[in-house]
Amino acid sequence: xxxxxxxxxxxxxxxxxxxxxxxxxxxxxxxxxxxxxxxxxxxxxxxxxxxxxxxxxxxxxxxxxxxxxxxxxxxxxxxxxxxxxxxxxxxxxxxxxxxxxxxxxxxxxxxxxxxxxxxxxxxxxxxxxxxxxxxxxxxxxxxxxxxxxxxxxxxxxxxxxxxxxxxxxxxxxxxxxxxxxxxxxxxxxxxxxxxxxxxxxxxxxxxxxxxxxxxxxxxxxxxxxxxxxxxxxxxxxxxxxxxxxxxxxxxxxxxxxxxxxxxxxxxxxxxxxxxxxxxxxxxxxxxxxxxxxxxxxxxxxxxxxxxxxxxxxxxxxxxxxxxxxxxxxxxxxxxxxxxxxxxxxxxxxxxxxxxxxxxxxxxxxxxxxxxxxxxxxx
Amino acid sequence: xxxxxxxxxxxxxxxxxxxxxxxxxxxxxxxxxxxxxxxxxxxxxxxxxxxxxxxxxxxxxxxxxxxxxxxxxxxxxxxxxxxxxxxxxxxxxxxxxxxxxxxxxxxxxxxxxxxxxxxxxxxxxxxxxxxxxxxxxxxxxxxxxxxxxxxxxxxxxxxxxxxxxxxxxxxxxxxxxxxxxxxxxxxxxxxxxxxxxxxxxxxxxxxxxxxxxxxxxxxxxxxxxxxxxxxxxxxxxxxxxxxxxxxxxxxxxxxxxxxxxxxxxxxxxxxxxxxxxxxxxxx
Numbered sequence: 001x002x003x004x005x006x007x008x009x010x011x012x013x014x015x016x017x018x019x020x021x022x023x024x025x026x027x028x029x030x031x032x033x034x035x036x037x038x039x040x041x042x043x044x045x046x047x048x049x050x051x052x053x054x055x056x057x058x059x060x061x062x063x064x065x066x067x068x069x070x071x072x073x074x075x076x077x078x079x080x081x082x083x084x085x086x087x088x089x090x091x092x093x094x095x096x097x098x099x100x101x102x103x104x105x106x107x108x109x110x111x112x113x114x115x116x117x118x119x120x121x122x123x124x125x126x127x128x129x130x131x132x133x134x135x136x137x138x139x140x141x142x143x144x145x146x147x148x149x150x151x152x153x154x155x156x157x158x159x160x161x162x163x164x165x166x167x168x169x170x171x172x173x174x175x176x177x178x179x180x181x182x183x184x185x186x187x188x189x190x191x192x193x194x195x196x197x198x199x200x201x202x203x204x205x206x207x208x209x210x211x212x213x214x215x216x217x218x219x220x221x222x223x224x225x226x227x228x229x230x231x232x233x234x235x236x237x238x239x240x241x242x243x244x245x246x247x248x249x250x251x252x253x254x255x256x257x258x259x260x261x262x263x264x265x266x267x268x269x270x271x272x273x274x275x276x277x278x279x280x281x282x283x284x285x286x287x288x289x290x291x292x293x294x295x296x297x298x299x300x301x302x303x304x305x306x307x308x309x310x311x312x313x314x315x316x317x318x319x320x321x322x323x324x325x326x327x328x329x330x331x332x333x334x335x336x337x338x339x340x341x342x343x344x345x346x347x348x349x350x351x352x353x354x355x356x357x358x359x360x361x362x363x364x365x366x367x368x369x370x371x372x373x374x375x376x377x378x
Numbered sequence: 379x380x381x382x383x384x385x386x387x388x389x390x391x392x393x394x395x396x397x398x399x400x401x402x403x404x405x406x407x408x409x410x411x412x413x414x415x416x417x418x419x420x421x422x423x424x425x426x427x428x429x430x431x432x433x434x435x436x437x438x439x440x441x442x443x444x445x446x447x448x449x450x451x452x453x454x455x456x457x458x459x460x461x462x463x464x465x466x467x468x469x470x471x472x473x474x475x476x477x478x479x480x481x482x483x484x485x486x487x488x489x490x491x492x493x494x495x496x497x498x499x500x501x502x503x504x505x506x507x508x509x510x511x512x513x514x515x516x517x518x519x520x521x522x523x524x525x526x527x528x529x530x531x532x533x534x535x536x537x538x539x540x541x542x543x544x545x546x547x548x549x550x551x552x553x554x555x556x557x558x559x560x561x562x563x564x565x566x567x568x569x570x571x572x573x574x575x576x577x578x579x580x581x582x583x584x585x586x587x588x589x590x591x592x593x594x595x596x597x598x599x600x601x602x603x604x605x606x607x608x609x610x611x612x613x614x615x616x617x618x619x620x621x622x623x624x625x626x627x628x629x630x631x632x633x634x635x636x637x638x639x640x641x642x643x644x645x646x647x648x649x650x651x652x653x654x655x656x657x658x659x660x661x
Contacts, residue, residue, distance in 0.1 A: 056407055093550045104541055106548040110566040119562075120552035164548075171552060 021206045022049035023084050023174040027072070030079035031231075032065055039065040040076070041231035050205040052198070053236070054222035056215055057254075062231035063211045064179060070209060071177050072096050096175075099168030099206075103180040105160045107152040113139060113163045114148040120171035138166040139202065158189035167198060169204065176201065176208040182217060192222055215255050219243070227251045245281075252295045257324075259301065259335040263294040274329075282298060298324060298338040311335075422621075425614050433615035440612060446601030449514060453597065454583040456518040458576050459621050461529045464522065465575070469533045470564060480534075487530040490523050495588040498523065503593070514595045521583050528578035536571020540564075576630050584624050 025047040032040040040062045047053050055063035068074040070081050072093030079089045087094060099120075107116050118135035126134070139145050142162040152160055161181055168176060180195070182190045191323070198221045201208050211288040212218050219226045226236035227250070235247035246252035263273035266289055271280050273294050280294070303311070303325065311327040314334065322338040329335060437443060472479050490498070502520060503511070510516045542564070549559040564573075590597040596604065598620060605611035 071547075071551060073550075093547075094553050094555050096551075097553075098551055100548065100551040102544050102548060104544050106541070106544040108545060108563050108567070109540070110563075119549070119554075123553035123558065167548075167552065177551075263537070 017076065023207045024049050024082075025175055025207055025209070026082040027066065027070065027087075028080045028082060030066060030069060030076045030081070032062075032069065032074065038062075038231050040069075041077075042079070043231065043233055044079075045226060045233065045236060047207055047209065049207055051223045052201055052208040052210060052221060054210040054212060054218035054225045055228055056212060056218040056225050057228035059213055061228040063213075064226050065231075066228075067177055067179055067211045069207055070175070071098055071100055074289045097171065097173055098177055099171055099173030100177040100179065100180040101161065101164045101168050103183055105152065105157065105184070106164055107155075107160055107167070109152050112149050112151055112156065114143060114174050116152070116163055117167045117170050120167065124171065135166075135170060138170050139163070141169075142166045142196065143355065156189075157185050158193060161185065161193060162196070165200070169200070169206070173206060176206045178208065178210040180212055183212070183214065190217075219255070225255075227254060229254075246295075250256075257298050257336055259296045259298065260293045261296055261333060261335060262331070263292055265289050265292045295334075298336040301335060301337045303327065303337050303339065394428075413603060415604065423619070425618055429611045429615035429618060433611045434619060437612055437616045439618050440605065440616070442596065442601055442605070443616070446596050446598045449595065450584055450598035453518050453521065454580045456515060457521040457525060457583050458524045458579045461525045461579050462516065462533075462572060462575060465526065465529045465533055466568070469537055470542065473534075473537045474546060483530070487527045489526050489527075495524065495586075496592070499589045499592040507654060511593075514593075514597075517586075517590055517593060517595060517597070518583075521579075521586060522588055524589075525575075525579040525582050525584070529575040532574035532578060533568065533571050536568045536574075539571075540567050545635070563621065564568070573631050573634070577628050580631075581624060584620070 025045075027043055027045040027047075030040050030043040031038070043062065043066055045053065045066075057063050057064060065074060069076050072088075072091065076089070080089050082088070083096075098372060107113075108119065111119065114132065114135050117138050118131045121131040121134060136145065136148060137147050142161055142165055144166070145160060147155060147163075152163070155163065161184075166180070169351070182193055185193065194217060210218070210222060219242070222239065224236055224238055225242055227234045227242065229250050235242060235251045236345075237245075237247075242251065242255050246255060252258055261273050263271050265271050265280070265287060266277075269280050270277050271292065271294055273296075299322075311329045313325055314328050315326045317324045319338075322340055325337045325339055327335050327337060468483070472483055498520060502516070506516060510519075545563055545567070547557055549563045554562065585595070585599060587599040587603065590600045591603070602613050602616050602620070605616065
């Protein structure tokens with residue numbers, strides 16, 4: 001099938017071989033419709049060898065369809081998938097050499113963990129002894145060597161997904177495909193497994209496409225995150241770039257916490273919001289002066305407790321290094337503000353927003369982006 | 379067959395009932411069990427009284443017994459093989475590719491229960507070509523139709539418990555083609571369901587009378603009725619013996635299926651569903 005040159009079955013052997021043949025993947029103008037809905041509408045992504053790209057978006061945005069087209073479980077109406085420069089559209093899924101981890105538990109119930117991991121090797125006609133050794137090594141790599149003899153129903157959800165990961169990696173895939181592999185797990189396991197997947201992926205250098213609706217997962221694991229909506233790629237960028245310079249309002253509001261505050265855009269690049277004028281970052285070209293909404297991150301706002309201020313603190317959430325305070329402003333606008341120091345006021349009370357900051361030089365309101373006002377209630 | 383279905387029906391509520399509830403109604407459970415036992419055991423006991431123990435021994439040596447039994451066994455085997463060969467790929471295909479057709483197929487497979495066997499037999503007699511009518515295996519072909527509702531439901535339940543689509547795709551992505559996937563991944567996980575289907579089909583064939591007698595073939599049930607005119611006692615003894623042997627056979631299949639199921643966590647062979655065992659927690 002493929003060049004299984006790894007006669008050396010140790011984890012090192014696997015690493016070297018996988019690293020040596022890291023693969024580039026190009027999704028070219030993929031479109032796919034189901035009935036009247038366009039699941040994918042001209043999606044293009046270039047993945048560098050060894051890169052982990054996450055596709056992030058709400059359900060129904062087409063991210064899973066994209067992954068399934070790469071895996072060969074769906075076919076695109078138009079466009080193509082190139083792996084190392086070769087169009088693989090006509091290659092059946094069984095010959096694509098792609099390891100996949102599914103959202104639901106996908107282990108074969110009739111096989112032990114070891115046999116599950118060895119299944120792909122068996123399909124590649126690797127001898128029993130060699131196969132068992134390699135499968136054992138991989139189970140060891142995901143920390144499940146003691147569970148080798150157990151059947152899937154004896155394993156917890158997290159363990160099952162780790163076996164599934166080992167099984168996908170056992171075939172030394174050219175591309176690793178992860179279809180929301182963590183969403184069925186509980187929070188703590190999810191966090192551990194997230195780190196484990198990333199560490200392994202970096203060690204093996206396997207080009208990986210990761211689909212998720214969980215932005216935290218995407219931002220923490222991926223080299224680059226592609227945010228999708230309605231079958232289109234809104235923006236693809238490194239996590240911090242995505243956070244700091246969102247290309248569209250959808251990305252800005254989908255990634256991280258974002259406040260939408262009514263404001264007045266002046267000529268030039270200044271905007272007046274909450275009584276102070278600040279420069280606008282990432283201004284859209286098609287917005288003219290007048291009433292707009294500005295998008296501001298919670299850390300871009302400051303607050304101060306004053307008598308007769310213009311906001312009411314409704315909730316306070318302690319997040320460790322910051323406390324996130326929800327403030328209700330006039331006009332039914334609620335904003336989230338991150339306060340660095342532990343709040344000095346004991347409970348709900350009146351606060352002033354956008355008052356002159358105590359530290360000179362710091363903006364009281366930092367506008368990240370300006371967008372046209374949306375009609376109320378939209 | 380009735381006896382097997384009965385033990386299951388009495389057993390399963392006990393297993394699934396919540397302990398708290400079960401404890402508060404122990405009397406009722408015993409009453410129900412007793413009523414059911416009386417209902418099923420009295421006819422059996424009466425039959426045994428009527429036939430006498432001696433008649434049981436003489437059944438085997440009666441004229442035509444071996445031929446009739448052998449014919450029924452052959453028909454059971456052929457019917458089961460054809461039924462599974464037809465229903466398994468159909469059910470798998472429908473699950474994977476045509477999930478919307480599942481309802482329709484369920485409706486179609488229930489038809490044989492609604493249509494009386496007499497109607498089916500007369501219809502087949504009218505239409506079937508001569509060479510088919512001259513072999514007893516024409517019965518097997520009709521039994522396949524009769525067995526369809528049971529076999530389909532058993533296999534369907536097994537497929538539902540498996541998450542077929544994901545497992546097939548996983549196998550595919552690991553490099554297994556369709557045939558390999560079917561034999562190495564799908565079939566081993568359906569043994570319980572297939573055993574259920576087999577149990578039902580075999581029980582059905584071994585007990586079917588109407589069609590066989592209309593087609594003038596002396597299957598085991600037909601032989602019992604015919605022999606009844608010669609010696610009532612021996613005929614009843616034969617029925618008892620048949621019941622016992624069938625019951626033993628079905629129990630054996632069930633026990634084997636359950637033991638296999640326990641190892642891989644596939645759940646128990648019950649007649650209509652394959653109960654899925656819960657996986658250990660989410661953590």
